[in-house]
Amino acid sequence: MLQELEDITIKFKLRLIHLGLELPPAVRMTISLLKQIDMDFKQMSNVISGSYSTNLFTNAETVILQTTGQWHPIHNLQTLMAATVGAERYIRNY
Secondary structure: OHHHHHHHHHHHHHHHHHOOOOOOOOOOOOOOHHHHHHHHHHHHHHHHHOOOOOOHHHHHHHHHHHHHOOOOOOOOHHHHHHHHHHHHHHHHOO
């Protein structure tokens, strides 16, 4: 599941880059998948909202709300996966 979550996070980040957001490249920087996902959402949150949290779920909520206009309360990895898939699909169809 973590590999699938990392893959969709990278796709989401690439779509935001293609839309013109100045984000760092979507490449793996750490060995830990969870740390990589956390770092990607911190970077996206910082660029989109100007700040980031130390909490992965808070950063993901911020990024998804700011990019799609839809609020997704995220409390675990399953809801993070569902919200990220939905946000990536929304941006892809944009």
